[in-house]
Amino acid sequence: MTDNEIISALKSGHREAALKELYKEFPKIKVNILSSGGDEEIARHLFHDSLILLIEKVNKPDFKLTAKLSTFLYGINRFLWKNELRKRHRSPELEWKDTLILTADEIGYNEEKEEKMQVLEKVLNQVTEKCKKIFELFYFKKESMTDIAKKLEFSSVNSAKTQKYKCMEKAIQLAKQSLPQT
Amino acid sequence: MYGESHTVSQTKFTTDMRSELETLEQIDQYLGGKMTAENAASFKAEIAADPKLQSLVKDQQLLIQTVNRQALMAEINSVAGLGAAGGAAGAAGWGIAQWAITALVVAVVGVGGYFIYDNYQSEDLPVDSSEEFLAENSVEEFASDTGDIISFAMEDGLDSELEEEVIDANVDHEVTDRSDGGNISVDKNIDRNDNVNTMVPFVTANDVNAVNNNEKDEKDLSQTPVHSVAKNRKATYPGGLLKMKEFFKKEMRYPRTPRDKGLAGTVKVNFLVTADGKIMELASNCFILKDAEGLKLSQFKYSSNGKSRRIFEDKAEAIFRKSSPWTPATNAEGNPTLSEQTWYVNFDLKGESSIYQLEEDVLHDDSKIMIERNQ
Numbered sequence: 090m091t092d093n094e095i096i097s098a099l100k101s102g103h104r105e106a107a108l109k110e111l112y113k114e115f116p117k118i119k120v121n122i123l124s125s126g127g128d129e130e131i132a133r134h135l136f137h138d139s140l141i142l143l144i145e146k147v148n149k150p151d152f153k154l155t156a157k158l159s160t161f162l163y164g165i166n167r168f169l170w171k172n173e174l175r176k177r178h179r180s181p182e183l184e185w186k187d188t189l190i191l192t193a194d195e196i197g198y199n200e201e202k203e204e205k206m207q208v209l210e211k212v213l214n215q216v217t218e219k220c221k222k223i224f225e226l227f228y229f230k231k232e233s234m235t236d237i238a239k240k241l242e243f244s245s246v247n248s249a250k251t252q253k254y255k256c257m258e259k260a261i262q263l264a265k266q267s268l269p270q271t
Numbered sequence: 272m273y274g275e276s277h278t279v280s281q282t283k284f285t286t287d288m289r290s291e292l293e294t295l296e297q298i299d300q301y302l303g304g305k306m307t308a309e310n311a312a313s314f315k316a317e318i319a320a321d322p323k324l325q326s327l328v329k330d331q332q333l334l335i336q337t338v339n340r341q342a343l344m345a346e347i348n349s350v351a352g353l354g355a356a357g358g359a360a361g362a363a364g365w366g367i368a369q370w371a372i373t374a375l376v377v378a379v380v381g382v383g384g385y386f387i388y389d390n391y392q393s394e395d396l397p398v399d400s401s402e403e404f405l406a407e408n409s410v411e412e413f414a415s416d417t418g419d420i421i422s423f424a425m426e427d428g429l430d431s432e433l434e435e436e437v438i439d440a441n442v443d444h445e446v447t448d449r450s451d452g453g454n455i456s457v458d459k460n461i462d463r464n465d466n467v468n469t470m471v472p473f474v475t476a477n478d479v480n481a482v483n484n485n486e487k488d489e490k491d492l493s494q495t496p497v498h499s500v501a502k503n504r505k506a507t508y509p510g511g512l513l514k515m516k517e518f519f520k521k522e523m524r525y526p527r528t529p530r531d532k533g534l535a536g537t538v539k540v541n542f543l544v545t546a547d548g549k550i551m552e553l554a555s556n557c558f559i560l561k562d563a564e565g566l567k568l569s570q571f572k573y574s575s576n577g578k579s580r581r582i583f584e585d586k587a588e589a590i591f592r593k594s595s596p597w598t599p600a601t602n603a604e605g606n607p608t609l610s611e612q613t614w615y616v617n618f619d620l621k622g623e624s625s626i627y628q629l630e631e632d633v634l635h636d637d638s639k640i641m642i643e644r645n646q
Contacts, residue, residue, distance in 0.1 A: 175554065
């Protein structure tokens with residue numbers, strides 16, 4: 090797959106082939122992380138995070154690819170690993186080949202936001218399965234409320250909408266409890 | 272469509288659930304880019320004017336992003352062959368377990384580094400010879416079993432290294448006194464005791480550096496064994512270490528707040544030198560504060576002087592930031608490459624402030640201990 094094919098796949102709902110292609114970069118990235126004090130688990134964890142940041146980045150309207158996609162992916166991983174090392178108060182030399190040095194802004198990474206989202210992840214595990222399903226179908230799969238009402242056997246579109254509203258209200262309320270500053 | 276944005280302006284003033292439901296839908300449309308440009312613009316103005324609506328939009332946006340990430344993570348995990356279930360939950364619980372593992376890894380790396388270093392330094396080590404340990408393949412096992420012994424081994428190593436320097440500088444007494452003091456004030460707890468001991472030689476090495484002239488510094492650094500597979504050239508300030516020291520002297524102004532308080536300190540500065548010589552990702556930690564007599568502040572006083580520490584850190588960072596561009600490091604093929612630098616800035620009240628570098632791995636380990644202790 091070419092970089093442009095991967096990017097348009099990442100923008101569409103059919104990401105599997107593109108993700109498989111990107112996953113081929115994992116062994117090389119892993120070697121870099123292992124050689125500076127990391128292990129397999131953290132390498133995979135960071136790599137998965139980097140894929141998500143890449144997908145989010147690619148889907149931004151102002152996204153323009155200025156380097157090879159794999160180079161960009163390396164850059165994100167290097168950033169995340171560096172960030173992790175900083176949290177551990179370690180700073181070994183990182184001599185990654187063929188990588189970009191990216192700043193948090195360039196990646197769209199914001200520590201405070203990431204922390205909030207970790208809390209929200211827990212919140213999403215606290216709402217009901219049905220709520221989760223509605224969220225996923227509506228926000229991720231971008232299905233219409235009419236389809237969702239049918240799929241989840243709501244009596245009407247309106248009752249599905251009301252349910253979605255209640256779910257959102259509940260989730261935000263839970264989030265407020267765990268995020269005192271907002 | 273115009274009517275819709277009108278409804279929104281009404282919802283601001285009512286807590287009626289029906290209109291809140293409409294607000295929610297509008298936020299969805301707005302965030303999903305499904306509003307006409309005109310409506311989006313007027314909604315945007317509305318958000319800007321209404322803090323409550325603003326925080327609602329933010330919350331909802333973040334929640335939607337989290338929903339999407341979870342779903343994406345499930346996709347990624349299934350591509351990775353990990354099964355969808357493992358993903359999100361694993362990610363959440365990962366942090367703490369990782370810390371434990373990390374601590375072990377860090378310990379092992381540090382110990383490994385030390386023994387290589389030690390091999391260079393002295394043949395007549397007072398503890399069981401390090402070669403014996405090196406012969407062992409599973410460093411990990413030994414690290415967890417005999418952690419205490421290792422710590423002491425390190426301490427001895429540092430002391431013996433120190434002695435040479437101390438004799439040169441004729442500050443033998445001062446050193447001994449201080450390290451005794453440290454031992455008395457800290458109780459039997461082996462771990463803590465340890466920290467104090469590893470710290471004292473460090474502080475002193477520091478003082479020694481301040482007492483010595485530049486030439487001596489130069490010599491020491493050039494003699495430092497480079498064990499980190501160094502076929503590549505490291506990044507340097509244009510003209511080398513002496514020029515960097517000159518640059519530092521020129522830029523150094525003792526910050527006023529700590530001067531007024533009679534505080535001195537040492538800051539560890541870490542940064543990257545890019546392949547085109549730019550300085551990036553500056554990070555620093557003022558890990559030692561000293562009083563006018565040069566005695567290290569107590570833990571309590573150290574903690575309560577956060578402002579001075581930050582001022583020292585800012586000053587140290589500013590000087591290195593200004594020293595850009597550098598001559599980049601080169602890799603094995605001789606091409607410029609990204610590299611990392613660690614420096615120490617010693618703020619001295621008597622006008623002998625200096626910068627220096629020390630043998631890296633041993634140092635990494637020490638400063639790590641100190642950072643953790645000081646927090």
